[in-house]
Structures are given as C-alpha cells and as structure tokens.
Amino acid sequence: MNLLADKKIKRSQEPMASAATPDLDPGSQTAEAADRYMSRGSGPVARARTQVAAGLKPAAGLPDLKPMFEVQDLNLYYSKFQALKHINLTIPAHQVTAFIGPSGCGKSTLLRCFNRMNDLLEEVRIDGRILMDGRDLRGPQTDVVELRTKVGMVFQQPNPFPMSIFDNVAYGLRCQGIKDRVYLRQVVETSLKKAALYDEVKDELDKNATKLSGGQQQRLCIARAIALQPQVILMDEPTSALDPIATLKIEELMNDLKKEYTIVIVTHSMQQAARISDKTAFFLLGEVVEFDDTVTMFNNPSDKRTEDYISGRFG
Amino acid sequence: MSRQAFDKELESLFSSIGALGAKVEQIMDDTIRALRIHDVDLARRIFTQDPDINAAQNNIEQFCVNLIALQQPIASDLRGITATLKMLTDIERIADQCADICEIMSTYPEFVNMPTPAPVLRMFEVAREMFSAAIDSFMRRDAALANQVRHRDDEVDTQFSNVILEMSQLLQEDRTQVSQATDYMFVAKYIERMGDHATNIAEWTLYAITGNRKAMAEDQAGHSKPLG
Numbered sequence: 001m002n003l004l005a006d007k008k009i010k011r012s013q014e015p016m017a018s019a020a021t022p023d024l025d026p027g028s029q030t031a032e033a034a035d036r037y038m039s040r041g042s043g044p045v046a047r048a049r050t051q052v053a054a055g056l057k058p059a060a061g062l063p064d065l066k067p068m069f070e071v072q073d074l075n076l077y078y079s080k081f082q083a084l085k086h087i088n089l090t091i092p093a094h095q096v097t098a099f100i101g102p103s104g105c106g107k108s109t110l111l112r113c114f115n116r117m118n119d120l121l122e123e124v125r126i127d128g129r130i131l132m133d134g135r136d137l138r139g140p141q142t143d144v145v146e147l148r149t150k151v152g153m154v155f156q157q158p159n160p161f162p163m164s165i166f167d168n169v170a171y172g173l174r175c176q177g178i179k180d181r182v183y184l185r186q187v188v189e190t191s192l193k194k195a196a197l198y199d200e201v202k203d204e205l206d207k208n209a210t211k212l213s214g215g216q217q218q219r220l221c222i223a224r225a226i227a228l229q230p231q232v233i234l235m236d237e238p239t240s241a242l243d244p245i246a247t248l249k250i251e252e253l254m255n256d257l258k259k260e261y262t263i264v265i266v267t268h269s270m271q272q273a274a275r276i277s278d279k280t281a282f283f284l285l286g287e288v289v290e291f292d293d294t295v296t297m298f299n300n301p302s303d304k305r306t307e308d309y310i311s312g313r314f315g
Numbered sequence: 316m317s318r319q320a321f322d323k324e325l326e327s328l329f330s331s332i333g334a335l336g337a338k339v340e341q342i343m344d345d346t347i348r349a350l351r352i353h354d355v356d357l358a359r360r361i362f363t364q365d366p367d368i369n370a371a372q373n374n375i376e377q378f379c380v381n382l383i384a385l386q387q388p389i390a391s392d393l394r395g396i397t398a399t400l401k402m403l404t405d406i407e408r409i410a411d412q413c414a415d416i417c418e419i420m421s422t423y424p425e426f427v428n429m430p431t432p433a434p435v436l437r438m439f440e441v442a443r444e445m446f447s448a449a450i451d452s453f454m455r456r457d458a459a460l461a462n463q464v465r466h467r468d469d470e471v472d473t474q475f476s477n478v479i480l481e482m483s484q485l486l487q488e489d490r491t492q493v494s495q496a497t498d499y500m501f502v503a504k505y506i507e508r509m510g511d512h513a514t515n516i517a518e519w520t521l522y523a524i525t526g527n528r529k530a531m532a533e534d535q536a537g538h539s540k541p542l543g
Binding site: 270274298299300310312 | 388390
C-alpha cells in the first residue's frame with residue numbers, strides 16, 4: 001500500500017512525466033506496450049532524457065537497504081535442545097522486519113541474539129555468526145554494554161523503572177556518566193517526541209512512570225531506548241499487552257521510527273506483521289521457512305507451510 | 316488450528332460462481348438458438364432475465380466484501396476472493412451482451428429478414444465454449460485449462476474479421492440490407508467482447524492459482540489448490 005502511495009507522490013512530483021509510471025500501467029508488462037511507449041516518446045528513457053534536459057535533480061530519500069545484521073548459519077542450543085537451526089538471513093537497515101511463527105519456533109530466541117541477551121542464560125550454546133557492520137557480534141572485540149546501547153530492546157510487558165518519567169528516559173545517559181542538565185533535558189524531550197509521548201506528558205515529567213497507562217508506558221520504554229541513540233530497536237511482541245488504540249499508536253510510531261532506526265519485531269499478530277513490516281520471516285521449529293518482502297509473503301507465499309500459517313490453517 | 320467456518324463460506328462463495336456461470340451458459344445457449352432459428356419470443360424471454368443476473372452479481376459481490384471485512388483473508392484465500400470479484404463483472408457483462416443481442420432481435424423486425432451469417436454463429440459457439448472452460452478452470456483450479464481458454468480468443472477474433480468483411484461487402488453490393496448488415500456487425504462486436512470476457516475470467520483464474528494473471532500452467536501447477 002505504502003509503495004503505491006509513494007509512487008503516486010513521486011508521479012505528482014514529476015511535472016515532465018507525461019505517461020503513467022510504467023510499472024503501474026496495466027499494459028506495460030508486455031513488450032508491445034513498452035514499444036508503444038517508446039515510439040510515443042513517453043517511455044522511461046524518453047522521460048528520463050526530458051528530465052535531464054529540464055535540469056531536474058535525482059529523487060532524494062531513497063531507502064538505504066544496506067544490511068544491518070547478516071545472520072550466517074546460526075545454530076543455538078538450550079542445553080541439548082536445538083532452538084535455532086542453520087539460520088541464514090539478512091536484516092535490512094531502516095526497514096521493519098517482522099518475525100512470525102507459532103510459539104516456541106525460535107523467533108524471540110533469534111531476536112535476543114541481536115543484542116546478546118542470550119548470554120545471560122545458562123546452558124546456551126551458539127555457533128555461526130551474526131555480522132553487524134561487518135563485525136561478528138559474538139567476537140571477543142564486541143563490548144556487550146556498547147552493543148546494547150546500539151541495539152535497544154522493548155519487551156512484551158512495559159517495564160518502566162519505578163521513578164519519574166524524566167529519570168526513566170535519562171537513565172541510560174546518566175549511566176554513561178552524563179550529568180549536564182540542559183543536555184539531559186534536551187535528549188529527554190527529543191526522545192519523548194520521537195516516541196510520540198511528549199505531548200501527553202510534557203507537563204508532568206516528574207510524575208512516576210508507573211502511573212502512566214500501559215500504552216504510554218510502552219512508548220516510554222521506546223523513548224528510553226531512543227535516548228541512547230541506538231541503530232536498532234528490537235521489539236518482542238510490544239503490543240500484545242495493549243488495547244487496540246494503544247497498539248495503533250505504537251504501529252504508527254514504528255513507521256516513523258524506521259527512518260532513523262532499524263526495527264525488528266516479533267509478533268503473534270499476522271495482521272500486525274502485514275500492516276507494519278517491510279520484510280517478514282516465518283519461523284517454524286527453529287528454522288526460517290520463508291523470508292521475503294511482506295507484500296509477497298501475504299499475497300503469494302512460496303512455501304505451503306507459510307500459506308497455512310498466515311491463513312490460519314496451521315496444524 | 317483450522318478455519319472450518321471460513322472454509323465453508325469460501326466453498327459456498329465459489330459454488331455461487333459456478334451457479335451463476337451455469338445460468339449465463341444457459342443464456343448464451345438460448346441466445347445462440349434464438350439467433351440460429353430467429354426465435355423472437357425466445358429472444359424476448361432472454362432479455363427479461365437480465366435483472367436476475369444483476370441481482371445475483373450484487374449478492375455475490377456483497378458476500379466477497381463481507382468475507383474480506385470479517386475474515387481478513389490472505390494469500391490464496393485473498394486471491395480467490397479477488398478473482399471472484401473481478402470475474403463477476405466479466406460474467407455479468409456476457410449476460411448483458413446476450414441481452415443486447417436479444418434486444419436488437421426483438422426490437423427490429425427486419426433483423427430476421429436476413430439469415431444469421433455463419434461466422435456469427437461460429438464465433439458465438441467458440442465464445443460459449445471458452446466461457447464454460449473458463450468457469451470450469453476456476454471451479455477446478457485448473458491452470459492448464461485456463462491457459463487453453465486464453466489461447467482460443469484468436470479464433471473468435473478471426474471469425475469477427477470474417478463477419479465484418481462479409482457485411483462490408485454486402486453493404487457495398489445490396490443497399491436493401493443496410494440495417495441488417497450493420498446490426499450483425501454490432502452482434503459480432505458483442506460476441507467478440509464475450510470472448511474477451513471469457514479470457515479475463517481465465518486470467519483471473521490463473522491469478523487465483525498462481526498469483527500471476529499471465530502465468531503458464533506448467534510453471535506453477537504444483538501450487539494449485541483444489542476447491543473446498
């Protein structure tokens with residue numbers, strides 16, 4: 001949907017384009033139609049030349065699709081149980097990637113690998129690699145504390161600290177030794193704005209965060225993660241404890257946040273994955289069955305098991 | 316986990332397309348018969364059936380919209396419902412075009428003064444076969460059959476050219492049959508459109524099965540799914 005909307009916007013921004021954008025035109029799939037466009041002088045080449053002649057600049061703001069994480073042959077064992085089996089996938093930067101699949105299929109386990117939360121569990125054994133900016137997350141040179149500032153996490157249950165709204169958001173920065181009140185206030189305000197919470201709490205930043213509603217608490221947790229200027233925000237079923245309106249706010253927020261951050265979300269709601277994500281990975285019994293553009297996954301999945309799961313016929 | 320209630324509703328939706336298809340097949344058969352033997356009474360009766368077809372179309376459309384609203388179908392379910400919605404228009408148009416032919420026949424008495432040209436009847440028969448095969452291909456999720464339908468449209472077009480050539484010649488040679496000749500050109504055009512609508516139905520069937528309206532049967536035959 002967004003893709004279509006984007007293209008419409010682009011078309012309206014191109015005053016020189018006389019013909020419809022080719023890939024939206026019903027006839028343009030065929031060679032004959034392409035020939036027709038060309039002979040009329042309104043085909044893509046002719047249009048591009050006209051634009052060059054008119055001195056137009058290339059369209060800005062194209063999404064950066066460089067990989068954020070490259071998972072390479074990852075296996076994870078809880079004691080003797082293998083929870084992840086030969087996972088290979090690439091999480092693109094500045095996109096929302098959704099992990100879907102039945103309970104116990106390994107999606108949260110993989111999510112937790114991205115900021116090494118599994119390190120805290122006993123009897124976990126991992127082999128394979130996860131590259132971030134070309135470096136193995138699990139390598140000895142990785143500072144885990146630094147990694148977790150770069151890769152923030154939001155959980156299923158909102159977990160604000162029992163302190164004021166301000167102190168919650170400033171917490172991470174204070175841990176880093178930052179005491180400059182002006183700077184802290186500035187970051188708290190920006191983070192709350194980015195988490196779409198500022199307008200609701202700006203007059204009561206001293207209020208205890210536990211007094212906020214569930215949806216507000218969850219957005220506060222997002223603001224707390226944002227304050228550390230992460231590259232990635234991991235979300236583990238972030239709306240499953242929220243009502244539909246609070247859910248919608250978080251979903252809208254994700255769409256805004258992906259411009260600055262890479263988002264990976266685990267969700268049990270297929271419709272949520274369809275609404276908010278650019279890429280979807282379907283997990284089953286510790287394997288990634290299918291990983292593709294969300295629009296492809298929900299229109300024409302290539303694996304029968306994906307089709308059965310997303311259309312509610314699994315099992 | 317399964318979706319028995321939804322599956323039943325889908326099955327009932329798809330059989331309603333089969334039932335509507337059967338009605339329209341009957342209308343096509345009757346129209347061919349009326350044209351062949353110039354049965355004006357039959358033509359009049361066919362003409363009066365059109366509101367029933369329109370009503371059926373509206374009901375099925377509403378059914379599709381309800382399923383989308385209430386069941387949030389995705390993947391092949393969504394494609395099946397989308398294809399149903401799209402082909403409904405084509406099915407209804409074919410019935411409309413039969414009604415239009417019957418209207419000409421029952422409104423202008425001089426129409427029956429000239430025997431129906433053979434290529435008109437021939438192209439109508441081909442369009443009728445294409446329509447049946449298109450509906451069958453959807454009901455059986457048979458991509459190979461849908462592809463055959465797509466390739467038969469040329470036969471209709473060839474006969475259409477024959478009708479136009481024959482009638483143009485007649486217009487030049489015999490000034491007494493101008494209105495009949497032009498009427499038969501209209502009739503041929505209606506039938507030519509029926510061939511196009513049958514082709515559309517076949518293409519929506521391919522979309523329902525493969526996700527691609529122009530897909531070759533052999534590409535994705537393994538992806539097809541039987542109804543119900």
